[in-house]
Amino acid sequence: xxxxxxxxxxxxxxxxxxxxxxxxxxxxxxxxxxxxxxxxxxxxxxxxxxxxxxxxxxxxxxxxxxxxxxxxxxxxxxxxxxxxxxxxxxxxxxxxxxxxxxxxxxxxxxxxxxxxxxxxxxxxxxxxxxxxxxxxxxxxxxxxxxxxxxxxxxxxxxxxxxxxxxxxxxxxxxxxxxxxxxxxxxxxxxxx
Numbered sequence: 001x002x003x004x005x006x007x008x009x010x011x012x013x014x015x016x017x018x019x020x021x022x023x024x025x026x027x028x029x030x031x032x033x034x035x036x037x038x039x040x041x042x043x044x045x046x047x048x049x050x051x052x053x054x055x056x057x058x059x060x061x062x063x064x065x066x067x068x069x070x071x072x073x074x075x076x077x078x079x080x081x082x083x084x085x086x087x088x089x090x091x092x093x094x095x096x097x098x099x100x101x102x103x104x105x106x107x108x109x110x111x112x113x114x115x116x117x118x119x120x121x122x123x124x125x126x127x128x129x130x131x132x133x134x135x136x137x138x139x140x141x142x143x144x145x146x147x148x149x150x151x152x153x154x155x156x157x158x159x160x161x162x163x164x165x166x167x168x169x170x171x172x173x174x175x176x177x178x179x180x181x182x183x184x185x186x187x188x189x190x191x192x
Contacts, residue, residue: 011040011042012050014041015036015046015057015061016060016061017061018036019031019036020061020065020097023104024096024097024100024101028058029104031054031058033047033054036057052114055109055111056114056115058115059118059119059122062098062105063122063123065097070085070089070127072085072131072133076141076143078135078144078185079181081134082134082157082181083174083178083181085131086157086161086180086181089161090172090173090174090176093165094172103166127158128154131154132150132151135148135154160176160180
Protein backbone atom coordinates (compact mmCIF):
# COMPACT_ATOMS: atom_id res chain seq x y z
CA UNK A 1 0.00 0.00 0.00
CA UNK A 2 1.41 3.40 -1.02
CA UNK A 3 1.26 6.05 1.67
CA UNK A 4 0.90 9.79 1.18
CA UNK A 5 4.52 10.12 2.35
CA UNK A 6 5.63 7.71 -0.40
CA UNK A 7 3.69 9.69 -3.00
CA UNK A 8 5.17 12.98 -1.75
CA UNK A 9 8.69 11.52 -1.88
CA UNK A 10 8.13 10.22 -5.41
CA UNK A 11 6.69 13.58 -6.49
CA UNK A 12 9.66 15.45 -5.00
CA UNK A 13 12.10 13.12 -6.75
CA UNK A 14 10.26 13.57 -10.07
CA UNK A 15 10.34 17.38 -9.72
CA UNK A 16 14.06 17.43 -8.93
CA UNK A 17 14.92 15.03 -11.75
CA UNK A 18 12.88 17.12 -14.18
CA UNK A 19 14.63 20.27 -12.97
CA UNK A 20 18.10 18.82 -13.55
CA UNK A 21 17.19 17.27 -16.90
CA UNK A 22 15.73 20.53 -18.21
CA UNK A 23 18.70 22.54 -16.88
CA UNK A 24 21.08 20.21 -18.67
CA UNK A 25 19.08 20.29 -21.89
CA UNK A 26 18.31 24.00 -22.18
CA UNK A 27 20.52 25.69 -19.60
CA UNK A 28 19.54 27.25 -16.33
CA UNK A 29 18.46 30.58 -17.80
CA UNK A 30 15.76 28.86 -19.89
CA UNK A 31 14.57 26.70 -17.01
CA UNK A 32 11.03 27.52 -15.89
CA UNK A 33 8.72 26.27 -13.18
CA UNK A 34 6.08 25.68 -15.85
CA UNK A 35 8.40 23.39 -17.84
CA UNK A 36 9.44 21.52 -14.70
CA UNK A 37 5.81 21.03 -13.69
CA UNK A 38 4.92 19.70 -17.15
CA UNK A 39 7.92 17.34 -17.24
CA UNK A 40 7.30 16.07 -13.69
CA UNK A 41 3.55 15.70 -14.23
CA UNK A 42 2.58 18.01 -11.37
CA UNK A 43 0.90 21.38 -11.04
CA UNK A 44 2.91 24.59 -10.62
CA UNK A 45 1.29 25.10 -7.23
CA UNK A 46 2.82 21.79 -6.06
CA UNK A 47 6.27 23.18 -6.84
CA UNK A 48 5.65 26.67 -5.44
CA UNK A 49 4.35 25.23 -2.16
CA UNK A 50 7.78 23.78 -1.51
CA UNK A 51 10.12 26.09 -3.44
CA UNK A 52 9.30 29.81 -3.61
CA UNK A 53 11.71 30.39 -6.49
CA UNK A 54 13.31 28.65 -9.44
CA UNK A 55 16.71 29.23 -7.84
CA UNK A 56 15.81 27.41 -4.62
CA UNK A 57 14.32 24.52 -6.59
CA UNK A 58 17.53 24.32 -8.63
CA UNK A 59 19.67 24.45 -5.47
CA UNK A 60 17.79 21.56 -3.84
CA UNK A 61 17.80 19.59 -7.07
CA UNK A 62 21.52 20.01 -7.65
CA UNK A 63 22.45 19.19 -4.07
CA UNK A 64 20.25 16.09 -4.22
CA UNK A 65 22.26 14.79 -7.20
CA UNK A 66 24.06 12.13 -5.21
CA UNK A 67 25.41 14.70 -2.81
CA UNK A 68 29.13 14.80 -3.36
CA UNK A 69 31.38 13.15 -0.85
CA UNK A 70 34.30 15.48 -0.49
CA UNK A 71 35.63 14.28 2.82
CA UNK A 72 39.24 14.52 3.80
CA UNK A 73 41.27 11.45 4.42
CA UNK A 74 43.72 11.67 7.30
CA UNK A 75 46.68 9.59 6.24
CA UNK A 76 49.07 11.62 8.34
CA UNK A 77 50.38 13.34 5.20
CA UNK A 78 48.73 16.74 4.87
CA UNK A 79 50.08 17.28 1.35
CA UNK A 80 48.66 14.00 0.06
CA UNK A 81 45.37 14.57 1.86
CA UNK A 82 44.91 18.09 0.48
CA UNK A 83 45.75 16.94 -3.03
CA UNK A 84 43.38 14.00 -2.88
CA UNK A 85 40.44 16.04 -1.61
CA UNK A 86 41.00 18.99 -3.95
CA UNK A 87 41.47 16.61 -6.91
CA UNK A 88 38.06 15.10 -6.04
CA UNK A 89 36.51 18.57 -5.86
CA UNK A 90 38.05 19.55 -9.21
CA UNK A 91 36.85 16.31 -10.81
CA UNK A 92 33.35 17.04 -9.54
CA UNK A 93 33.14 20.77 -10.32
CA UNK A 94 34.99 20.85 -13.63
CA UNK A 95 32.99 18.12 -15.37
CA UNK A 96 29.39 17.36 -16.32
CA UNK A 97 26.88 16.98 -14.94
CA UNK A 98 27.88 18.85 -11.78
CA UNK A 99 30.27 21.44 -13.24
CA UNK A 100 28.01 23.38 -15.61
CA UNK A 101 25.08 23.10 -13.21
CA UNK A 102 27.20 24.33 -10.29
CA UNK A 103 28.39 27.29 -12.37
CA UNK A 104 24.77 28.19 -13.12
CA UNK A 105 23.88 27.88 -9.44
CA UNK A 106 26.70 30.21 -8.41
CA UNK A 107 25.49 32.66 -11.06
CA UNK A 108 21.96 32.55 -9.64
CA UNK A 109 23.36 33.08 -6.13
CA UNK A 110 24.61 36.50 -7.27
CA UNK A 111 20.99 37.63 -7.72
CA UNK A 112 19.06 35.63 -5.16
CA UNK A 113 20.17 36.04 -1.52
CA UNK A 114 18.20 32.95 -0.47
CA UNK A 115 20.06 30.83 -3.02
CA UNK A 116 23.38 32.33 -1.92
CA UNK A 117 22.59 31.58 1.71
CA UNK A 118 21.45 28.03 0.93
CA UNK A 119 24.51 27.33 -1.21
CA UNK A 120 26.78 28.64 1.51
CA UNK A 121 25.07 26.74 4.32
CA UNK A 122 24.63 23.44 2.51
CA UNK A 123 27.73 23.15 0.31
CA UNK A 124 30.40 25.84 0.73
CA UNK A 125 30.55 26.09 4.54
CA UNK A 126 30.55 22.31 5.15
CA UNK A 127 33.49 21.97 2.73
CA UNK A 128 35.29 24.86 4.42
CA UNK A 129 34.73 23.28 7.82
CA UNK A 130 36.20 19.98 6.62
CA UNK A 131 39.26 21.75 5.21
CA UNK A 132 39.85 23.79 8.35
CA UNK A 133 39.42 20.67 10.53
CA UNK A 134 42.00 18.77 8.45
CA UNK A 135 44.42 21.72 8.60
CA UNK A 136 43.86 21.98 12.37
CA UNK A 137 44.74 18.29 12.78
CA UNK A 138 47.89 18.83 10.71
CA UNK A 139 48.78 21.81 12.89
CA UNK A 140 48.26 19.77 16.07
CA UNK A 141 50.57 17.05 14.71
CA UNK A 142 53.30 19.53 13.80
CA UNK A 143 52.89 19.06 10.04
CA UNK A 144 52.28 22.77 9.44
CA UNK A 145 53.24 25.96 11.20
CA UNK A 146 51.53 26.57 14.54
CA UNK A 147 51.13 30.21 13.49
CA UNK A 148 49.15 29.41 10.35
CA UNK A 149 45.84 31.27 10.02
CA UNK A 150 43.59 28.33 9.12
CA UNK A 151 40.75 30.43 7.72
CA UNK A 152 43.16 32.30 5.47
CA UNK A 153 44.76 29.03 4.34
CA UNK A 154 41.28 27.78 3.47
CA UNK A 155 40.60 30.91 1.40
CA UNK A 156 43.91 30.50 -0.41
CA UNK A 157 43.19 26.85 -1.19
CA UNK A 158 39.68 27.48 -2.51
CA UNK A 159 40.00 30.89 -4.17
CA UNK A 160 42.20 30.03 -7.15
CA UNK A 161 40.18 26.98 -8.27
CA UNK A 162 36.93 28.94 -8.01
CA UNK A 163 38.54 31.83 -9.91
CA UNK A 164 39.48 29.49 -12.76
CA UNK A 165 36.14 27.70 -12.71
CA UNK A 166 33.88 30.74 -12.50
CA UNK A 167 35.80 33.72 -13.86
CA UNK A 168 38.45 32.73 -16.40
CA UNK A 169 36.82 29.36 -17.17
CA UNK A 170 40.24 27.88 -17.80
CA UNK A 171 40.56 24.13 -17.34
CA UNK A 172 41.03 22.96 -13.77
CA UNK A 173 43.62 20.21 -13.70
CA UNK A 174 45.26 18.04 -11.10
CA UNK A 175 48.60 19.62 -12.06
CA UNK A 176 47.22 23.06 -11.23
CA UNK A 177 45.97 21.78 -7.86
CA UNK A 178 49.36 20.19 -7.13
CA UNK A 179 51.14 23.47 -7.86
CA UNK A 180 48.66 25.40 -5.70
CA UNK A 181 49.13 23.04 -2.75
CA UNK A 182 52.92 23.17 -3.12
CA UNK A 183 52.98 26.97 -3.10
CA UNK A 184 50.68 27.20 -0.09
CA UNK A 185 52.50 24.49 1.86
CA UNK A 186 55.85 26.12 1.26
CA UNK A 187 54.59 28.93 3.50
CA UNK A 188 52.89 26.56 5.95
CA UNK A 189 55.90 24.49 6.97
CA UNK A 190 56.69 24.52 10.65
CA UNK A 191 59.73 26.51 11.66
CA UNK A 192 62.60 24.37 12.81
